[in-house]
Amino acid sequence: MSKISIGKLVAGGVLAGVVMNICDYISNNLILATDWEHIARIRNVDMSSMTSGTALAVYVLVDVIFGFLVVWTYAAIRPRLGRGPGTAIVAGFMVWLAQALLMASYSVSFLTWDVLIRGGLLLLVTCLAGALAGAWVYSEPDDLD
Amino acid sequence: MASINYGRVVIGGLVGGVVANVIDMVANMTFLKDDMTAMGQKFGMDPAAMQSMSAAVPWIVIDFVFGILVVFTYAAMRPRFGPGPKTAIIAGFTLFLAVSVVLYGFTTMGMMSTGAYMRGTLEALVTTLLGATAGAAVYKEA
Numbered sequence: 438m439s440k441i442s443i444g445k446l447v448a449g450g451v452l453a454g455v456v457m458n459i460c461d462y463i464s465n466n467l468i469l470a471t472d473w474e475h476i477a478r479i480r481n482v483d484m485s486s487m488t489s490g491t492a493l494a495v496y497v498l499v500d501v502i503f504g505f506l507v508v509w510t511y512a513a514i515r516p517r518l519g520r521g522p523g524t525a526i527v528a529g530f531m532v533w534l535a536q537a538l539l540m541a542s543y544s545v546s547f548l549t550w551d552v553l554i555r556g557g558l559l560l561l562v563t564c565l566a567g568a569l570a571g572a573w574v575y576s577e578p579d580d581l582d
Numbered sequence: 583m584a585s586i587n588y589g590r591v592v593i594g595g596l597v598g599g600v601v602a603n604v605i606d607m608v609a610n611m612t613f614l615k616d617d618m619t620a621m622g623q624k625f626g627m628d629p630a631a632m633q634s635m636s637a638a639v640p641w642i643v644i645d646f647v648f649g650i651l652v653v654f655t656y657a658a659m660r661p662r663f664g665p666g667p668k669t670a671i672i673a674g675f676t677l678f679l680a681v682s683v684v685l686y687g688f689t690t691m692g693m694m695s696t697g698a699y700m701r702g703t704l705e706a707l708v709t710t711l712l713g714a715t716a717g718a719a720v721y722k723e724a
Binding site: 441479480481482483486487491492495496502503506509512513514515516518532535536539540541542543547 | 586624625626640641644647648651654655657658659660661662663672676677679680681683684685686687688690691692693
């Protein structure tokens, strides 16, 4: 079995990060925008801190890290589950489930159930899209095409 | 290569969940207590409701589901990195990173202070790695 290809991991991670940023932008700025305003209002959170340049830079960076994480997970589980979109979906689902469980644990305090469910489903789409894109780029030397 | 032993994933996950629940309970009643209280006040929550059993149940269930996820991740990564605690730590750290990065995003949104984030993240790292190691110790393949 060949080792994880670091160069392809970086390339796949960057692509996955770009895809996840696009998905998150659509999710949070178009679909969930009014929900986040509602959360900020009922939880005494300053809306300007959620939309500041620093916050936006963090959101972009977070998605790039997620991009690397889903492709890393895909590469790590490939010997067990085989290469291809099926394994990419499993990798994306694993990363999503960890995040969704964290979000669920804060549903009683920070989020509302409505935002948790809709935000969680949109996050699933983001993770799966990122994983599929990143896995499409990722390959190893002994892959036979 | 043997396929994933799902029975052992569940058993290992439950063991990991017990470990995670014990560490979480101790941490939330000791060095994270002030952070939890401050967060409850910020969000305008009833302190009695925060300490009620109905508030604790989701956390307990989530720790068990997370335990199963960690052991599944360990099982899935085993052919790549080999059996043993090193792979358990890699599996645990991968999921810890997914969680801590989301939490950092929440911190940027003003949900908690940076100090509370650092303490909570450190506790999550310990919980995840110990839970993963315990769960992986139980996991076996044919």
